[in-house]
Amino acid sequence: MALHLGVKQKQNLQLSLKMWLPLLQAPIQDLEAIFKEYSYENPFLECKSSFESDFGTTSGGSYSSDGEFDKRHFIENMSLYEESLYDFVDNQIYGHLFPTPNSQKVAREILFYINNEGYFEGDVEAIAIKCGVTNEFVQSVRKRFAYLEPSGIGAVDLEESFLFQLSQLDIDEELNQFTNKLIINLKNIDKYYKHHRFEEAKDLIHRFNSPPAVAYLSEQPYIIPDFFVEIGDDINIKINNSYYPDIVVTDPFKTKSVELKEKLKEARDLVNLLDLRKATLYKLILIIVEKQIGFFVGSELKPLTMATVADELGFEESTISRAVSNKYIKCERGVYSLKSFFTNQVSKNLSSSEIKNFMKNLIENEDKENPLTDEDIIELVMKRYNMSMVRRTITKYRKLLDIPSSKERKKVYKINS
Numbered sequence: 001m002a003l004h005l006g007v008k009q010k011q012n013l014q015l016s017l018k019m020w021l022p023l024l025q026a027p028i029q030d031l032e033a034i035f036k037e038y039s040y041e042n043p044f045l046e047c048k049s050s051f052e053s054d055f056g057t058t059s060g061g062s063y064s065s066d067g068e069f070d071k072r073h074f075i076e077n078m079s080l081y082e083e084s085l086y087d088f089v090d091n092q093i094y095g096h097l098f099p100t101p102n103s104q105k106v107a108r109e110i111l112f113y114i115n116n117e118g119y120f121e122g123d124v125e126a127i128a129i130k131c132g133v134t135n136e137f138v139q140s141v142r143k144r145f146a147y148l149e150p151s152g153i154g155a156v157d158l159e160e161s162f163l164f165q166l167s168q169l170d171i172d173e174e175l176n177q178f179t180n181k182l183i184i185n186l187k188n189i190d191k192y193y194k195h196h197r198f199e200e201a202k203d204l205i206h207r208f209n210s211p212p213a214v215a216y217l218s219e220q221p222y223i224i225p226d227f228f229v230e231i232g233d234d235i236n237i238k239i240n241n242s243y244y245p246d247i248v249v250t251d252p253f254k255t256k257s258v259e260l261k262e263k264l265k266e267a268r269d270l271v272n273l274l275d276l277r278k279a280t281l282y283k284l285i286l287i288i289v290e291k292q293i294g295f296f297v298g299s300e301l302k303p304l305t306m307a308t309v310a311d312e313l314g315f316e317e318s319t320i321s322r323a324v325s326n327k328y329i330k331c332e333r334g335v336y337s338l339k340s341f342f343t344n345q346v347s348k349n350l351s352s353s354e355i356k357n358f359m360k361n362l363i364e365n366e367d368k369e370n371p372l373t374d375e376d377i378i379e380l381v382m383k384r385y386n387m388s389m390v391r392r393t394i395t396k397y398r399k400l401l402d403i404p405s406s407k408e409r410k411k412v413y414k415i416n417s
Contacts (some may be wrong), residue, residue, distance in 0.1 A: 019273055165208045228331070
């Protein structure tokens with residue numbers, strides 16, 4: 001009897017976890033649809049829409065002059081939402097390309113270091129150490145991103161992105177090899193103009209995504225914040241209740257059968273799991289705000305890893321990764337994804353984000369007649385932060401910021417003058 005009870009408890013725990021993780025990962029605007037679906041399958045669960053909010057128009061809806069909530073505007077805002085780049089790629093990490101837990105773990109770690117343009121900016125060796133694999137294995141997993149969408153995602157630069165995109169095309173071998181050659185020699189492409197397939201190859205390259213995630217840059221989705229953060233004498237964090245459905249558990253049948261009792265328990269578990277989602281995200285955001293408090297009062301982001309936050313909350317790092325997926329907060333500086341608050345450490349208390357912002361400001365205010373070279377920039381960075389750094393890192397950051405070289409900028413300045 002005791003053994004049977006233990007098995008039953010384990011099954012119930014597994015069922016709760018099966019419902020819990022997708023619920024934690026789900027975007028806030030999907031919650032109502034998720035619980036509506038559960039209510040269709042569970043006679044004890046009733047799901048009602050909730051349009052109440054302490055924040056009025058900042059929460060995604062609006063109010064008319066007589067104080068009534070404008071549901072039409074609320075629904076229109078919901079319909080504008082689109083899946084983020086991160087989640088779109090994450091949903092492709094399975095199957096024959098990433099068949100093992102190790103390959104999926106490495107792929108998601110790589111994804112974490114893909115920037116908004118779709119380029120990989122992580123450290124292969126650091127990922128290998130973290131995942132307990134070789135550098136070669138990390139690179140082999142990254143190369144498999146060539147077969148994901150958007151085409152070119154996960155490449156380290158424009159050239160590799162074009163090669164990734166070329167590998168997806170069904171073209172004859174001669175055109176494939178010649179296009180490959182043009183991509184490798186993009187700076188001197190004109191010297192191949194006499195080749196009989198030059199126009200074909202050039203036309204293919206013109207159709208490639210540049211940068212690979214350009215579709216996600218051109219049309220930003222309507223973003224619904226999960227929480228609102230206000231910094232005053234205290235840290236004030238408020239949940240966006242407008243998109244949380246009201247869940248009611250009823251028992252009109254005065255349940256007696258075992259099957260119905262299971263459904264009743266499932267309904268109660270779902271209510272508890274929705275509350276747990278709120279509590280977990282609240283704690284997560286509180287830790288992020290405390291760790292990055294400088295950012296919220298106008299400074300730069302500090303180095304912060306998901307492992308650090310996972311340790312403080314007592315969760316696996318993979319759970320934190322799910323929790324930050326497609327979640328946003330609104331503060332005085334704007335709307336930010338939770339993922340953006342995790343940034344690489346360059347040195348103690350210095351993040352790559354801070355260096356990039358410093359570089360961006362330098363270039364925005366540079367002398368148009370004599371633009372800063374990468375050598376100039378690295379000297380200013382090392383002087384500013386009192387640290388050592390190699391030029392290729394600065395060049396890499398400049399490219400990730402989509403800033404042309406000093407020679408190219410000088411040409412642009414002359415054209416625009």
